[in-house]
Amino acid sequence: MKDWFLIGEFSNITGLSLKALRLYEEKGLLIPRERGDNKYRYFSSSQVDEAKRIVQFKELGFTLEQIKRLLTVTTEETLYEFVRKKVAESKTEAVELSLRIQNLESLLSSLEKNKQLTEKQRGVLMESIFETSLNNLKRRGVVADSDLITQLKSEVDHFSEDVQKFLPEIRQVLKVVKEKNILIGPGRANTAASLVLFSEGYSPFDPREFDLMPETFSQSKIFMLDVEYSNSELLGRLCDEISKKINFEVVAFKSPILDILKDVQNKTGEIDFEKFSDLDPIILEAPKRYGIRGLFGPDWSPDFEAFRSSSPEFQAEHNYRASEIEELYKDLIYKSPMDYINTETIRDFHGLGLLKKYQTGGQDSAHPELQNTNGLLLYREDWLKIYMRLTGVRIAEANSLLSSIRHNPQDHSVNSLSDSLEPDVKSSLYESIPDLYSKSHAVSWWWYYKRTAILKALWKDSYLDSIKKWEDQHQMIWQEFGYKKDKDLYYLKA
Known part of the structure; x- marks a missing residue:
């Protein structure tokens, strides 16, 4: 056997993944050494046995911190004490696990018979979802501080029965996606707000980074899934079956951009988009550096279906000339992902007048919630x-009131809001309601924009060729996306 190994070689010999080796290095368990002038880091042959001991201890249920201490144990007496404590700890866990299995089996029986859950069974289910999600978040490297635990608990506690039934179904969808190698988007509507879906690996967004409200997902009635345009039939059928099975609308939409992303990577090889920082200049400065063609959002067209089917008044206000769009973006540098999201939201739904106001500093506000x-x-x-x-009401009450006003404006007036509000604040809040947009829905745009900016910067020719090929083949704008047009009418439904 060689005396020294690069990390890839050491990974093959020990069976440990590169990710695991980097984690062990970070935790101080298994640290490679520098050798020679090239400054490369190598593992020594003597560390192979060390790696095997770490694996053995992990399989016995020891934490990484405990393993770090175990690796320094020098006497059998100390090792005996470590193992004795672990045996006692494992026996306690076994009793708790047995009790949990009994409760879950009772819960499963009720679910199979479609019975109303008792308060105790609902508590068991909520606790199970919370613990599973928390453990998943820790595995993703998320720090389980008090803020995270509070928000996760609040989201789970507010889960409607429909959302509870939806979670096992989305896991089935994700399983099919993995088995069939189908490319999907990040999920729209309230998906980005969910810590639970972030923990499951479906949503790529930690909602706290965008000041989202996990509780808004808890009361959702619809789940929007973007899927490859040309490989959408299976997931479309699966989502339809789920919608019939539970009282929750699960809709798969055919997405052109996902076809294009896959086509580019068929030529370039798989691209790890997440290794690029969200603050990378090639992303934030893309409109100014590379022009807007091919950038998700800035590459606007009057041929968008959503625009063409909008009201004449909206079209008159938002029908931009190509020169206006070019002028808007020619010197634009986004300050952050949220700046991109704000810019596209304002341009799409409020027009260039308000966008110019936003870009020149906006307006003074007494509300700290509007800093971003x-x-x-x-x-x-x-x-x-x-x-x-301002009113002290809880999220469920506030959300219910806002939804009622938005969906049934004829039944409401400014007096529907709390009398505890100052008259001018009450009036401004009420008047703003028709123009409010879902931030969690808008956050999903960043996932697409980031990828298109990276492709435009580093694989421009392949990327633009893929866009042209797709548009020529389908006679459709490459940025088209599915949406709900009316009560039972969808555009680009899979």
Whole structure:
């Protein structure tokens, strides 16, 4: 056997993944050494046995911190004490696990018979979802601080029965996606708000980074899934079956951009988009550096179906000339992902006038919730936070009121809001309601934009060729996306 190994060689010999080896190095368990002038880091042959001991201890259920201490044990007496404590700990866990299995089996029986859950059974289910999600988040490297635990618990506690039934179904969808190698998007509607879906690996967004409200997912009635345009039939059928099975709308939409992303990677090889920081200049400065063609969002067209089917008044206000769009983006540098999201939300739904106001500093506001939007009230989530802070009502009540006003405006007036509000605040909050947009829905755009910016910067020719090929073949704008047009009418439904 060689005396020294690069990390890839050491991974093959020990069976440990590169990710595991980097984690063990970070935790101080297994540290490679530098050798020679090339400054490369190598593992020594003597560390192979060390790696095997780490694996053995992990299989016995020891934590990495415990293993670190075990590796320094020098006497049998100390090792005996470590193992004795682990045996006692494991016996306690076994008793607790046995009790949990009994409770879950009782819960499963009720679910299979479609019975109403007892309060105890619902508590067992909620606790199971919470613990599973928390453990998943820890595995993703998320720090389980008090803020995370509070928000995760609040999301799970607010779960409607429909959302509870939905979670096992989305796991089945993700299993099919993995087995069939189908490319899917990050999920729209309230998906990005969910810590639970983030923990499951479906949502790529930690909702806390965008000031989202996990509880808004808890009361959702619809789940929107983007899937490859040309490989959508299986997931479309599966989502339809789920919708019939539970009282929850699960809709798969055919997505052109996913076809294009896959086509480019068929030529370039798989691209790890997440290794690029969200603050990388090639992403934030893409409109100015590379032009807007091929950038998700900025590459606007009047041929978008959503635009063509909008009201004449909306079209008149938002029918931009190509020169206007070019002028808007020619010197644009996004300050952050949220700046991109705000810019595209305002341009799409409020027009260039308000966008110029936003870009030149916005307006003064007494509401701290609007710091990230330059004082502009754009999002449903910010409205809810303001209303909750000023009135003291809980999220469920505030969300129910806002939804009722939005969907049944004829049944409401400014007096529907709490009398505890100052008259001017009450009036401004009420008047803002028709123009509010879902921030969690808008956050999903960043996933697409980031990928298109990276492709435009590093694989421009292959990327633009794929766009042209797709548009020529389908006679459709490459940025088209599915949406719900009316009660039972969908565009690009799989």
